[in-house]
Amino acid sequence: MAMTSTQRLAARLAGQPVDRIPNMTLVMQFAADQIGAPLAQYYQDYHVLCESNFVTAEKYGLDLVDAISDPYRETADFGAQIVFPDDNLPVCREPLIKDLSDVATLPFPDPLRPGSRMRDRVDAIRLFHERVGGQMPVQGWVEGALAEAADLRGVTTLLYDLYDRPEWVETLLEKVTEVAIAFALAQVEAGATIIGLGDAIASQVGPAAYRRFALPYEQRIFEAVRQAGAMARLHICGNTTRLVRDMARSGAQIIDLDWQVDLGAARAVVGEVDPAIALCGNFDPVAVLYEGTPDDVRRAVEHCRAQGGPNWLAAPGCEVPRRTPHDNMIALRDALVVA
Numbered sequence: 001m002a003m004t005s006t007q008r009l010a011a012r013l014a015g016q017p018v019d020r021i022p023n024m025t026l027v028m029q030f031a032a033d034q035i036g037a038p039l040a041q042y043y044q045d046y047h048v049l050c051e052s053n054f055v056t057a058e059k060y061g062l063d064l065v066d067a068i069s070d071p072y073r074e075t076a077d078f079g080a081q082i083v084f085p086d087d088n089l090p091v092c093r094e095p096l097i098k099d100l101s102d103v104a105t106l107p108f109p110d111p112l113r114p115g116s117r118m119r120d121r122v123d124a125i126r127l128f129h130e131r132v133g134g135q136m137p138v139q140g141w142v143e144g145a146l147a148e149a150a151d152l153r154g155v156t157t158l159l160y161d162l163y164d165r166p167e168w169v170e171t172l173l174e175k176v177t178e179v180a181i182a183f184a185l186a187q188v189e190a191g192a193t194i195i196g197l198g199d200a201i202a203s204q205v206g207p208a209a210y211r212r213f214a215l216p217y218e219q220r221i222f223e224a225v226r227q228a229g230a231m232a233r234l235h236i237c238g239n240t241t242r243l244v245r246d247m248a249r250s251g252a253q254i255i256d257l258d259w260q261v262d263l264g265a266a267r268a269v270v271g272e273v274d275p276a277i278a279l280c281g282n283f284d285p286v287a288v289l290y291e292g293t294p295d296d297v298r299r300a301v302e303h304c305r306a307q308g309g310p311n312w313l314a315a316p317g318c319e320v321p322r323r324t325p326h327d328n329m330i331a332l333r334d335a336l337v338v339a
Contacts, residue, residue, distance in 0.1 A: 129191025
C-alpha cells in the first residue's frame, strides 16, 4: 500500500523501508510557472504560492509543500525597500544598514503583523496545513542570521565587516537571530512540520568564520524549532565541503548539500557526528536536471542514492531552474520508486 508523504519521510529518517525515496526538491520560480503566475504574485500573495506548490507537488511527486520563496521576507519587515519586477527576482535596491549606528535602531518586526511579508508566509503555512491534513510535510523557512545580516548590510560590505568589526557583526547577528526564532515559531504554530534555514553566504567564509558567525546562531534557531516540535533543515548553497563537519553540529535533522560537495565523503563525515542526520541532494540542478536528459537524471539519482546512506533524501543540489524539462522532472520522480 502506498505511503503518505508524512509516513514516507518519517520512515526514511528512521532508516525503515519506504515505497519510494522522499522527494524533497525545492521549487520556487519553477512552481510559479506551473500555474502561469507572474513571480511578483508568487512572492507577494500566499494564495498563489500555495496553489503553485499544490499543483507542482501533485504533478511531480514532491513529498512536501513549501513556503520558501525569496530571501527578503525578514529584510522587508526590518524596513528595507524591496522591488518586485513583474516576472523576475525581487531586488533590494540598497542596504538598510549603511552606518554602524543603524543597528541600534533596527526594529524587532512582528511576524504576525497584518500586511507584512513574514505574515504572508505564516498565512501560507496555515493554508498548507489546512489543505494537506497531515498527509504531507509542510515546510516553513527562515533566513540564517549570517545570511540575513548580508541581506541587510550588503554581501561585500558584510564580508569586510567580519574582519574589520567582528564584535559589531555579532551585535547584528544577535538581533536578527531573535527575529528568526520568532518567525520560525510563528510558522510552527501555524502548522509547519519542517523549518528550513537558508544560510547561503556561509559557503563564502572559512571554517573558523563559520564557527563564529554562523554556526552558533543556526544552533539557537534550530534548538527553538526542535523544542517547538518541528524538524530542522539546513540549506547552504555552494561548496560547503570544508564546513560539513560543523554543519552536522548545527542541530539540523536534514542537511542539504549542493552539487560541488562529494556526497559519499560528506556522508562519512556526518556519520561520525550523528548518523541519524539525513543528507539531501545533491546532483547538479543545471547540468543534469535542466540541461540533461531523463537518462542523465536517472543516473544522477542512482549515484546519489548509492552514496547518501540509508536515510538519504532526494533533491538536486539547489532549487529547480525555470523551464526545466517536464520529462526530466518525471524521470526524477520515477527514479525514486523502491523496487
